[in-house]
Amino acid sequence: MTYALTDSATMVRRNLKRMIRYPSMTFQLLLMPVVFLLLFVYVFGGTLGAGLGGPSGGRAEYLNYVTPTIILMAITAAVQGTTISIALDMTEGIVDRFRTMAIARVSVLTGHVVGSLVQTVLAMTFVFGVAMLIGFRPQASALGWLALAGLLVAMAFALIWLSAALGLASKTVEGSSNVGLPLILLPFFGNGFVPTDSMPTVLRWFAEYQPFTPFIDALRGLLMGTPIGNSGWIALGWCVAIGAGGYLWSKKLFNRESTR
Secondary structure (H helix, E strand, O other), X not given: OHHHHHHHHHHHHHHHHHHHHOHHHHHHHHHXXXXXXXXXXXXXXXXXXXXXXXXXXXHHHHHHHHHHHHHHHHHHHHHHHHHHHHHHHHHHOHXXXXXXXXXXXXXXXXXXXXXXXHHHHHHHHHHHHXXXXXXXXXOOOHHHHHHHHHHHHHHHHHHHHHHHHHHHHOOOHHHHHHHOHHHHHHHHHOOOOOOHHHOOHHHHHHHHHOOHHHHXXXXXXXXXXXXXXXHHHHHHHHHHHHHHHHHHHHHHHHHHHHOO
């Protein structure tokens, strides 16, 4: 166990150094959710905010509505980097080199997952800071902030394991950059940008039952200090399902590669 922890810490440092050595990828993953935030608030916010039916309406109300969605998109954008970096390692032969060394095999994936979790937390913090600069004012209680932090980490951890599996399943680095696109697109087919009751029946049904909708409902309620109903428990259930599925799939794929 001591060797596994030491080797995992080494792999975490390796992946964090990669984030520093390849700032263009890190900057791109940070930039995309911020661009979406500014686009929807300043281009569409006035019209979409007026349609929310709140007491104030307009751009300020829409900022409060859409910020939780953009924070979630910061997670999905950051974990896409996990898929690419794992695919890069698997196709360039460095993992084969690691297998010839006296290191714990579990440390290879652990380094990617923990390093990506650190990067994802930084991405969420950056997006939240930009939202605050342009006028977002959360109303969360102390307990709400604690629950919010726990839920965000759980969501990030689950999606990172899924992204790790997608990276292992990818045959090329170019292909790995595309397999994570559904994670980025799903918030658009939920209640992230407009309420689901404005959608056609079939799309509304999909939007209400896809996993990102309870995520967004829970984040929105916790940030604004409003009741979240059972959205929090549903979101945690999805986190467990996605995280466990991603972990088991990753483990199977990595072990299969190890036996070749």
